[in-house]
Every structure is written in C-alpha cells, then in structure tokens.
Amino acid sequence: MLFDFAAILAFIIIAVLFVLVTLIFSWVVRPSKPSAEKASTYECGERPFGPSWIKFNIRFYVIALIFIIFEVEVLVLFPWAVIYKSLGLFGFVEMLIFVGILLIALAYLWKKGDLDWVKSNETNSK
Amino acid sequence: MLKEYIDAIKGFAERNLPVINVPVELWYIAWIFIFGGAILGGALLFAGLGAYVERRVAGFLQSRLGPNRVGPQGLLQFMADGIKLVLKEDLIPDAADKLLFRAAPYVLFIGTLGVFAALPFAQNIGITNINIGLLYIMAISSFVVIAIIMAGWASANKWSLYGGMRSAAQIISYEIPIGISFLLVIMITGTMNMHQIIEGQAGGLHRWFVFRYPPFTMIAFLVYYVAAMAEVNRTPFDIPEAESELVGGFHTEYSGMRFAMFYMAEYANMFAVSAIGTILFLGGWQSPLPFNILVPLGTDFISSNQFFIQMLIWLEGFGWFLSKVLWLVFLMMWLRWTLPRYRVDQLMAVCWKVLLPVAFFNMLAVGLWLLL
Numbered sequence: 001m002l003f004d005f006a007a008i009l010a011f012i013i014i015a016v017l018f019v020l021v022t023l024i025f026s027w028v029v030r031p032s033k034p035s036a037e038k039a040s041t042y043e044c045g046e047r048p049f050g051p052s053w054i055k056f057n058i059r060f061y062v063i064a065l066i067f068i069i070f071e072v073e074v075l076v077l078f079p080w081a082v083i084y085k086s087l088g089l090f091g092f093v094e095m096l097i098f099v100g101i102l103l104i105a106l107a108y109l110w111k112k113g114d115l116d117w118v119k120s121n122e123t124n125s126k
Numbered sequence: 127m128l129k130e131y132i133d134a135i136k137g138f139a140e141r142n143l144p145v146i147n148v149p150v151e152l153w154y155i156a157w158i159f160i161f162g163g164a165i166l167g168g169a170l171l172f173a174g175l176g177a178y179v180e181r182r183v184a185g186f187l188q189s190r191l192g193p194n195r196v197g198p199q200g201l202l203q204f205m206a207d208g209i210k211l212v213l214k215e216d217l218i219p220d221a222a223d224k225l226l227f228r229a230a231p232y233v234l235f236i237g238t239l240g241v242f243a244a245l246p247f248a249q250n251i252g253i254t255n256i257n258i259g260l261l262y263i264m265a266i267s268s269f270v271v272i273a274i275i276m277a278g279w280a281s282a283n284k285w286s287l288y289g290g291m292r293s294a295a296q297i298i299s300y301e302i303p304i305g306i307s308f309l310l311v312i313m314i315t316g317t318m319n320m321h322q323i324i325e326g327q328a329g330g331l332h333r334w335f336v337f338r339y340p341p342f343t344m345i346a347f348l349v350y351y352v353a354a355m356a357e358v359n360r361t362p363f364d365i366p367e368a369e370s371e372l373v374g375g376f377h378t379e380y381s382g383m384r385f386a387m388f389y390m391a392e393y394a395n396m397f398a399v400s401a402i403g404t405i406l407f408l409g410g411w412q413s414p415l416p417f418n419i420l421v422p423l424g425t426d427f428i429s430s431n432q433f434f435i436q437m438l439i440w441l442e443g444f445g446w447f448l449s450k451v452l453w454l455v456f457l458m459m460w461l462r463w464t465l466p467r468y469r470v471d472q473l474m475a476v477c478w479k480v481l482l483p484v485a486f487f488n489m490l491a492v493g494l495w496l497l498l
Contacts, residue, residue, distance in 0.1 A: 003129045004254035007158055008243045008262075011253070014162040015239040019232050019387060026212045026383035039220040041283050042378060052221060052282040060291050063474070067298040070482070074305035078261055081312035085496060092493050099486060106482065115478040117471030 062114055073102050127255040132157040161253060165242050173393035174204030180393075180459050187463040214382035219282060222379065226280035230273045231387035237269025238391045241398040246320050248411045248443035259320040260308050263402060264301070267357075270395065271297045277388070278376035289375025292365050292470060299477045300356040300363075306485035307350035310343065310492055311335060311406045324410035334409040342491045347407040349485050351454070354399035356477070358392060361462040365470050400454035401447075408450050411443030 041048045077095070084091050109115055132154055178193065178201065185192025193200040218227055244259045244266075246252035256262060271294050278290015312318055314335060315326045327334050336347045356363035372378075377388045404410055468476065 001256065004127060004256045007128045007162075007254050008240065008256075010155075010158045011162050011165075011239055011243040012236050014159065014166055015235040016232050018166055018239075019235050022212075022387075023216075023231075023383055026216065030213055030382060031215050033215065034217075036220075038215075038217050041219045041221050041281075042373070043284065044373070048221075052284050052287060053279075054284065054287070056287065056291060060295050063295045063299060066478075067302065070302045071298070071305065074302060074309065075261075075264075077309055078312065078318070081309045082316055082318060084313045084493070085316050089497060092497055095493065096490070099490070103483075103486060106478075110479065115474065117474045 059117060066109060069105065128158060128161060128253050165253060166239060169239065169242055169394045169397065170390060172397050173390040174208065176393040176396065176455065178204045183459045184463045211386040212383055216382040216384060219379050221282040223280040223282065226276045230277035230280065231384055233269055233276060234273035234387060234391050237267055237273060238394045240266035240269065244320060245401050246324060246405065246410060247447055248440045251440055255321055257319050260312065260318040264305060264308065274376050281379035283379050285373045285378045286376050289372045293359060293376055296363065296365060296473060297357055299474060300353040303349050303353040303477065303481040303485045304357065306489055307346045310346045310489055313492060313496060320405055324405055324412060327409040327412050330416035331414040334407065336407040339492055339495050342488050343407065345484060345488050349481050350403055353481060354403060355458060358395045358399055360458050362465040362468050363473060364467060365473055396455055396458060397451065400451045403454055404447065404450040411447040413442065413446050
C-alpha cells in the first residue's frame with residue numbers, strides 16, 4: 001500500500017518535471033522580442049483602464065459557502081457508504097436523518113433565492 | 127500493483143541477463159519513472175489525437191472537412207500544432223502576478239496526471255491499487271480548480287478573472303452530484319477500490335451498474351456524465367471559456383507552450399472523467415458478453431502457454447475499456463457541436479435545482495433497494 005502512494009508521489013513529480021522540461025525546451029527554441037505593447041494586459045485592443053483585480057459578484061462567495069457544506073457532507077458519507085450493507089436499517093435511518101437535515105437546508109436556500117444566480121429584489125426585501 | 131510488475135521485471139532480468147549490481151531502491155525508482163513516463167506519454171498522445179479528432183468531428187458535423195492536410199487524413203495535425211506552439215513567443219503581461227502565473231500549469235498537471243495513477247486499465251493492470259481509490263480521485267482532481275483560479279487571478283486581466291471565478295464556481299458546484307454518484311457505487315459494492323468495483327460488475331452487460339438497479343443507477347450515470355461534462359468545462363457547460371463573452375476565459379493571457387499545457391490538460395481530463403464513468407457504471411474492462419472472446423481463440427488454436435493466455439485476457443480487457451472510454455469521449459464531442467451554451471444562471475440552476483435533488487433521492491432509493 002505504501003508503495004502505491006510512493007508511486008503517486010512519483011506521478012506528481014513526473015507531472016511537474018514534464019511541465020518544467022517542456023517549458024525549458026520551449027524557452028530555448030522560441031524567439032523572445034519583448035515590447036511594452038506585447039506585455040500590456042489584453043482588453044480587446046483598447047488600453048486597459050482601472051485595476052484588473054476588481055470587485056466581483058458576491059454570488060461566488062455564497063456558492064463557495066454552500067459548496068463547503070454539501071461537499072463535507074458527501075465526504076462524511078463516504079465511510080458510511082463503505083459499510084452500508086452491514087449497517088442495515090440502522091444505517092439507512094441514520095443517513096435519512098443526516099441527509100434530511102441537509103435537504104431542509106437546501107430547501108431553505110432555494111426558498112431564500114440563494115440558488116438563483118441573479119437574486120431578484122423581491123426576494124431581497126423579504 | 128506497480129511493485130509486482132517491477133519485481134517481475136527484476137526477476138526476469140536477473141534470470142536472463144549477466145549479473146547487474148543495481149541497488150534495489152534505484153531499480154524501483156527508475157522503473158516507477160519509466161512506467162509513469164509511459165502513462166504520461168499515453169495521456170499526451172490521447173490529448174493530441176483527441177484535439178485532432180474533435181476538429182475532424184466538428185468539421186463533419188458542420189458539413190465541412192476539418193484538418194486534412196498534414197499526414198494521412200490530417201492525422202499528424204496535432205504534431206504540427208505542437209511544433210508551432212513550442213516555437214511561439216511566451217508572453218507574461220507586466221501587470222500579472224508572475225509567480226502564480228508560472229505556477230498554474232504545474233498545479234494543473236498534478237491534478238490531471240494524478241488521476242491517471244489510480245485508473246485500472248485492464249484486469250490487474252494499473253499503476254496503483256489503493257483501497258481509497260475513489261476518495262483519492264475526488265481529492266487529486268481538485269487541483270485543477272486551484273490551477274484555474276490561480277491562472278485566472280494571476281493574469282491580472284478582467285476576462286481571466288471572470289473566467290476563473292466562473293469556472294471555479296461551476297466545478298465546485300458540479301463536484302457534489304459527482305460525489306453522490308460515487309457514493310451510490312460505494313454503497314452497492316462496499317469498497318472504494320477501483321479494481322474491486324470493476325470485479326463486482328463481472329458477468330456481462332446486465333451486471334454493469336448502469337443496468338443493475340433500474341432505473342436508479344442509470345439516472346446516477348446520467349447525473350455523473352452531465353456533471354463530468356461540466357467538470358471539464360465542455361459545451362454546453364463551457365461558460366468559463368465562452369469566447370463570445372470572455373475572449374478565452376482563464377487562459378486569455380497565456381500563450382505558446384503555457385497555453386498548450388491548458389489545452390492538453392483539457393483533453394487528458396476528458397479521458398479521465400470518461401474513464402471514471404466507465405469504471406463506475408459501464409463495467410471498466412469487463413466484456414459486455416458473459417464470456418471472453420480472445421481467450422478460447424488463444425487456447426484452442428494458437429498456444430496453451432499460461433503467459434500468452436494472460437496477455438490475451440489483458441489485451442481484451444484493455445480493448446473493452448478503451449472502446450467504452452473513447453465512446454464516452456466521442457459523445458462529449460458530439461454534444462459539444464450539437465448543443466448551444468448555457469447561460470451562467472441556468473448553469474447554476476441545473477446543478478443545484480436539478481442534479482443535486484435528483485442525485486439525493488436516487489441515493490435514498492438505492493439505499494432502500496439494497497435493504498430489501
């Protein structure tokens with residue numbers, strides 16, 4: 001088993017080495033004529049205005065929060081699923097309670113409009 | 127798994143070659159890297175040919191020819207593209223975060239190649255045989271999201287930032303239906319080991335998990351496949367790279383070989399998610415027929431050498447595995463050139479309001495079925 005994980009580590013090293021070697025090879029053979037115009041940020045051919053690291057939609061943050069809740073829940077269920085058959089009815093009922101709470105959470109988010117990308121003003125004012 | 131192969135090679139070398147005094151550790155390390163290099167080569171070859179086939183399929187679907195000049199039927203097109211990309215100037219914008227910009231392709235390839243380390247290709251053939259295979263795959267494939275956020279943020283470009291953020295939101299959202307589909311298979315087999323999951327599907331078409339508990343596992347397979355298409359940013363879920371609104375998405379500022387890394391990783395990931403779908407639901411290297419085709423042929427007509435028959439079993443298994451995976455990949459291409467793109471709000475709605483509840487109730491249904 002330990003050998004298998006060593007092989008995985010070797011794979012990670014191979015992946016890094018591959019990118020490194022290819023980029024070094026490309027660095028040797030490719031031309032390099034930098035100019036201020038080439039190094040400017042692309043914005044459809046216009047001169048870029050304002051900083052690029054702008055404030056963006058808070059929705060991404062909310063999605064990340066919801067993701068953490070559900071992903072952790074799925075990961076918690078992984079060991080449960082492995083021994084599901086030996087747990088029998090007890091395991092099923094336990095999962096029902098666990099998933100049930102999460103489904104209530106999902107229903108709540110749905111009702112609040114947090115699953116909609118564009119949250120309408122109507123739901124905001126509620 | 128890998129250790130057994132290396133031991134076998136070592137035994138063979140010791141029996142047949144004059145005495146070689148290589149330290150055991152060095153021997154193992156060298157062979158791990160040879161096998162790893164072979165898998166990497168295979169993945170890259172698939173990426174190159176996949177890109178060619180995709181353009182060709184796109185051509186035929188749109189009543190045109192596609193690339194057909196370089197080599198027979200344009201087969202060497204990917205090599206020409208590769209040479210061109212190597213020779214391209216590599217630009218990093220002045221405003222970019224240089225360290226993260228350079229680091230992103232490395233992180234991306236760790237996530238891409240890491241998945242290949244856990245895939246079983248044929249009976250007892252694969253790099254590793256770890257007991258937490260599925261969990262490992264879920265974990266290591268998350269590197270791709272990190273790489274995309276890194277690339278999008280470090281480019282200091284508004285298109286890249288939006289592309290990267292959208293991509294991250296999309297990939298993490300669709301990871302949940304995928305996780306639940308995994309759960310379903312783990313519940314049925316009681317193991318996270320990929321080899322054992324495939325062995326649980328032996329005995330022909332009707333034993334494959336996609337047909338085992340109708341219609342629930344079939345729904346789970348569809349949920350997995352749709353979510354996997356979103357995971358690898360394929361149309362109709364290619365919002366992060368929607369060229370009509372975001373130019374190139376998170377890789378807008380990348381050029382030359384660095385861009386090629388993202389391109390190759392996309393096709394390698396397509397292979398990986400199709401392979402996982404095949405392993406979990408379509409029986410991996412199991413034949414759709416309840417008997418082997420090649421083995422009786424070998425024993426009756428050619429030779430009854432044990433080693434030879436073993437090779438035939440592996441060859442047949444690998445053939446089935448590859449044909450299923452390539453079919454799923456082709457399906458992805460077909461869908462890409464058939465369907466229009468989703469809007470970003472529709473994309474989120476499909477995941478959270480359709481796939482997630484369906485996957486949950488599916489899981490409950492299969493759980494109940496297993497109890498009865």
